Amino acid sequence: MMNNILVAENLSRSFGRTEALREASFAIGEKRCIALLGPNGAGKTTTLSILAGLLELSSGKLKASGELPDDRRRWMGFLPQHPAFFGWMTGRETMLTAGRLCGLSAAEAARRSEELLETAGLKDAAHRRVAGYSGGMKQRLGLAQAVIHSPRLLLLDEPVSALDPIGRRDVLEMLADWKQKMTVVLSTHVLHDAEQICDELILMNKGRVVMQGGMEQLRQDAGKPFLRIVAEQSENASRWIAGLRDLPESARVDEEGCQCRIETDHMDALRDKVLRSALDQGIKLTTFEVGRKSLEHWFMEAVRS
Amino acid sequence: MRKYGVLLAKEVREALRTGKLIWLPAVFVLLGLIQPISAKFMPDIIAAAGNLPEGAVIQIPIPKPGEVLGQVLSQFGMIGMLAICLAYMGTISGEKRNGTAAWILVKPVAPLAYVASKWTALCLTVGFSFALGYGAAWYYTDLLIGRADAAMVAVSGFLYYAWLVFVGTMTIAASAWIRSPAGAAFSAFGLALVLQLVRGLFENRLIWLPAELNSAAITGLSAGESSSWMTAAFVTAIVVLALMTFAVKGANAARP
Numbered sequence: 001m002m003n004n005i006l007v008a009e010n011l012s013r014s015f016g017r018t019e020a021l022r023e024a025s026f027a028i029g030e031k032r033c034i035a036l037l038g039p040n041g042a043g044k045t046t047t048l049s050i051l052a053g054l055l056e057l058s059s060g061k062l063k064a065s066g067e068l069p070d071d072r073r074r075w076m077g078f079l080p081q082h083p084a085f086f087g088w089m090t091g092r093e094t095m096l097t098a099g100r101l102c103g104l105s106a107a108e109a110a111r112r113s114e115e116l117l118e119t120a121g122l123k124d125a126a127h128r129r130v131a132g133y134s135g136g137m138k139q140r141l142g143l144a145q146a147v148i149h150s151p152r153l154l155l156l157d158e159p160v161s162a163l164d165p166i167g168r169r170d171v172l173e174m175l176a177d178w179k180q181k182m183t184v185v186l187s188t189h190v191l192h193d194a195e196q197i198c199d200e201l202i203l204m205n206k207g208r209v210v211m212q213g214g215m216e217q218l219r220q221d222a223g224k225p226f227l228r229i230v231a232e233q234s235e236n237a238s239r240w241i242a243g244l245r246d247l248p249e250s251a252r253v254d255e256e257g258c259q260c261r262i263e264t265d266h267m268d269a270l271r272d273k274v275l276r277s278a279l280d281q282g283i284k285l286t287t288f289e290v291g292r293k294s295l296e297h298w299f300m301e302a303v304r305s
Numbered sequence: 306m307r308k309y310g311v312l313l314a315k316e317v318r319e320a321l322r323t324g325k326l327i328w329l330p331a332v333f334v335l336l337g338l339i340q341p342i343s344a345k346f347m348p349d350i351i352a353a354a355g356n357l358p359e360g361a362v363i364q365i366p367i368p369k370p371g372e373v374l375g376q377v378l379s380q381f382g383m384i385g386m387l388a389i390c391l392a393y394m395g396t397i398s399g400e401k402r403n404g405t406a407a408w409i410l411v412k413p414v415a416p417l418a419y420v421a422s423k424w425t426a427l428c429l430t431v432g433f434s435f436a437l438g439y440g441a442a443w444y445y446t447d448l449l450i451g452r453a454d455a456a457m458v459a460v461s462g463f464l465y466y467a468w469l470v471f472v473g474t475m476t477i478a479a480s481a482w483i484r485s486p487a488g489a490a491f492s493a494f495g496l497a498l499v500l501q502l503v504r505g506l507f508e509n510r511l512i513w514l515p516a517e518l519n520s521a522a523i524t525g526l527s528a529g530e531s532s533s534w535m536t537a538a539f540v541t542a543i544v545v546l547a548l549m550t551f552a553v554k555g556a557n558a559a560r561p
Contacts, residue, residue, distance in 0.1 A: 052411050073413040084404030086315075088322040100311040101412040 003030040003065065005152060005183060006051070011060035013046055020046040022207040023060070028153065030065075033179040035194035036187040038204035039303055044187035045081060047204070048157045051185070052078040068152065074103070077151040081158045083142030087131030091122050094130055095145055102149035109148070116144040119174060136167030143174055147182070154178065156186040160193050172197055191299050205303050219295055224251060224263040227270060230287035231258045231278075240283050247273060259287075309418040312409070316426035325392055326430060332388045333381065333438025340377040341445040344368050370446050370453035375527035377442040378465050382501070382519060385438070386472050387494055389431060393476040394490035396423055397556055398483060406556065416557040420477070420549060427473040435466050457525055464522040464534060471515050471541050472497045478548040481555025515541040 006028040013021040021043045028034060036044045049055040051062070053072055068075050085094055092113060099109030117126050120140040125133065133141065139159065147154060159175070160168045175184060175197050188194050194201060194215075201218055203210040213221070229244075231237040237258045244260060245253045249270040252263040264270045267290060278285055320326040343350070348365050357363070368376070397420070400406035409419055439462050446453060475496055479489035497516075504516035511517075517537035 054407055054411060071413055073411060078411045080404060080407065082404065084408050086319065086405055088319060089315075093318075097311060097315055098412065101308055101409065101414050103308075103413060 004028060005030050005065045005068065007063045008047075008051075009061045009063070011047070011050060011062070012058045013050060013055060014058050019207055021050070024204070024207070024209045026202050026209055026212050028183060028185060029200070030152075031180070031183055032200050033175070033184045033198045034186075034200040034202060035198035036185065036202050036204060037189070037191060037194050037299070038187075038210075039189055041206070042189075042204040043207040044189075044204055045157055046207075048078070048155050048185070048187055051153075052076065052155050054078075074149075075152040076155065077146035077149070077153070078155045079142045079146045079157065079159060081161075083138055085130040085138065085141070088129060090127050090129055091117065091133070091137075091141055092126040094141060095126075095148060098145040099148045104149060112148050112150075116148060119177075120144040121170065136163055136170065139163060139167060139171060140174070143171065147178060151182060153183045153185065156184065158188060159186050161188060161190065168193075191296050195295065203299070203302055210302050218298070219292070224265060225267045225290060225292045227262045227264065227267070227274065228287065228289040228291065229260055229262075229274065229285065232284040232286055233258050234284075236281065237283050240278070240281055244274065249273070306418075308414050309422055312414070312418060312422035313425050316422050317429065320426060320430050326433070329388060329392055329430060330434040330437045333385055333434040334441045335438075336380045336385055337377055337438035337440075337442035338445060340380055341373050341442055341449050344373050344376070345449040367450060369527075370451045371457065371529060372527045373446045373450055374439075374442060374453055374458060374461070375523045375525075377439070377446075378461065378519075378523050378526065381435070381438065381465065381469070382523075385435075386469065386497060389469060389473050390476050390490040390494040390497075392430075393427060393473055394480055394493070395486035396427075396477055397481040397552070398486055398489060399480075401556075402484070410556070416553045420481070420552045420556050423477055424474060424549060424552075427477060428470055431469050431473055432466060435462075435469055439465075453526070454529065457529065461522040461525045464518045464525070464538075467538065467541060468515065468518040468522065471518070471545060474545050474548045474552075478552040478555065481552040513537055513540045515544060 004027045008027070009025050010023040011021055011025070012019065012023055024043065024047060036047060038044055046055065050057060051072075053076075064070075064072060089097065095113035095117060096106075096109050099112055100106065104112065114123075117123050120143065122137060122141060122144070125137060130138065130141065139162070143156070143159065146156070156175075160171050163171060172193070175186070178184060179197065184198075186194075186198070199215050200213065201215055202212045211218075229241070231241065241255055241258060241260050244250060244262060245255070247262075247270065249264050249266045250262045251265060254261045262270065262274075271290065275288070277283075317326075344367060348363050351357075351363055351365075397406065400409075406419075410416065443453070443458060472493060476489060476493035479492045480486065483489040483492065500514055500516040501519060504511055504514045504520060512533070513536040515537060517534055518541060521534040521537065
């Protein structure tokens with residue numbers, strides 16, 4: 001069994017009458033990259049703020065792994081949705097201050113700062129004031145300062161949502177490197193971003209955790225694999241396609257003229273049979289596709305229900 | 306403790322870069338210079354203003370050096386105090402609003418270190434500004450009018466400095482709880498004025514109010530002997546501690 005560095009049990013948080021989070025339970029494993037996925041207002045930011053210690057819980061429990069210090073802030077880095085900096089500081093000063101505040105010695109903070117400024121591609125801008133940075137630069141600086149003390153857990157609130165394609169690629173590349181060394185939890189409302197770097201998914205909707213699981217597992221569970229066939233128009237073909245319904249492996253068949261879509265649990269057997277019979281009967285296939293319902297599809301369904 | 310040092314360095318650097326460490330002393334120096342100069346040259350100023358009948362004799366006694374310095378402190382009491390309230394009105398609420406307070410407090414930093422660093426920066430900035438302004442006033446009084454009693458000048462300066470720090474502490478505490486900077490400035494400034502007023506209304510009672518520091522400093526300079534301010538100093542120290550605790554709670558509570 002994998003080690004969990006943080007386990008959340010029935011987290012609830014309400015603001016006045018609105019319940020932002022209702023009995024959310026999940027586990028954060030070591031060296032995993034976990035996406036908190038959900039539409040706007042699902043409670044992702046609330047969850048991250050609670051994990052970061054910026055919000056108190058209304059009820060519920062957070063259990064950290066025993067070997068870690070009680071003060072979560074020591075082994076955790078956090079980047080809020082709209083990272084805030086002191087505009088009058090330079091990039092380097094921001095890094096140094098962050099390092100010192102996280103308890104690094106002056107020398108250590110200086111060493112890590114240079115290293116991370118380099119990684120974040122901010123070396124040339126390090127002496128400039130942060131007020132003059134672009135959105136993408138601020139985001140990269142935010143990421144760099146969040147990991148200055150080499151945290152075990154890195155919490156990122158919408159790290160790529162506000163970025164242009166280049167900024168997005170830069171950030172994802174930095175994260176791909178860091179997820180080897182620490183646990184990354186990031187929130188996003190874009191499934192595609194989650195699929196790109198994360199290996200686990202926590203799906204949230206209306207303050208609840210709808211499900212948690214490995215990306216691969218969820219992809220498997222998202223729906224049965226299907227076979228889509230299109231044949232050249234002919235009477236023979238129509239008859240042949242109508243006949244596919246009788247194959248024992250077909251779980252569900254949608255047909256329309258010379259096209260059909262068959263869901264099945266036994267893809268290999270079905271594929272063999274269909275191809276063979278098409279050859280036997282001289283059917284001219286134009287499309288023969290094996291696919292699976294996409295996570296996107298599944299995400300939309302889960303959120304709507 | 307080490308983090309307190311880091312935060313203090315940040316506060317001082319911020320005061321330098323945002324110009325607080327320039328305009329606040331400038332206000333105090335200006336206020337400090339006006340009083341001795343206008344006291345010395347008042348007859349000339351009035352004569353030059355004209356509109357006086359030929360042969361009018363103007364006789365305005367030039368005040369004693371101590372009195373001039375006392376008037377300087379009264380000047381500090383309005384505009385100087387307001388300047389301090391304005392300079393610190395957003396010191397916590399502003400950082401809370403733009404998220405930089407969260408940036409600091411999400412790191413392993415005690416809220417006390419955060420507030421204490423702000424308070425120390427206040428003491429340093431106000432100390433620097435007040436010392437420059439008061440020093441300038443003393444120098445010009447010495448030059449134009451005469452020498453004031455050095456011991457009295459020092460004691461009054463210290464008492465007045467303590468009063469200004471008290472007002473600044475109220476501003477910091479207010480900015481930890483009140484979202485709007487103007488609201489924080491107004492409550493701190495208003496409270497200081499009310500304290501002074503109440504102290505003035507009850508001549509010989511209520512000498513334990515922090516505002517006694519202010520009046521003891523001024524009467525000490527103009528009358529040559531200061532009333533007993535020990536109780537007031539003690540009370541002020543306690544209230545400052547209480548305000549700091551209050552501010553720490555405010556910085557911690559309702560984080561964005």
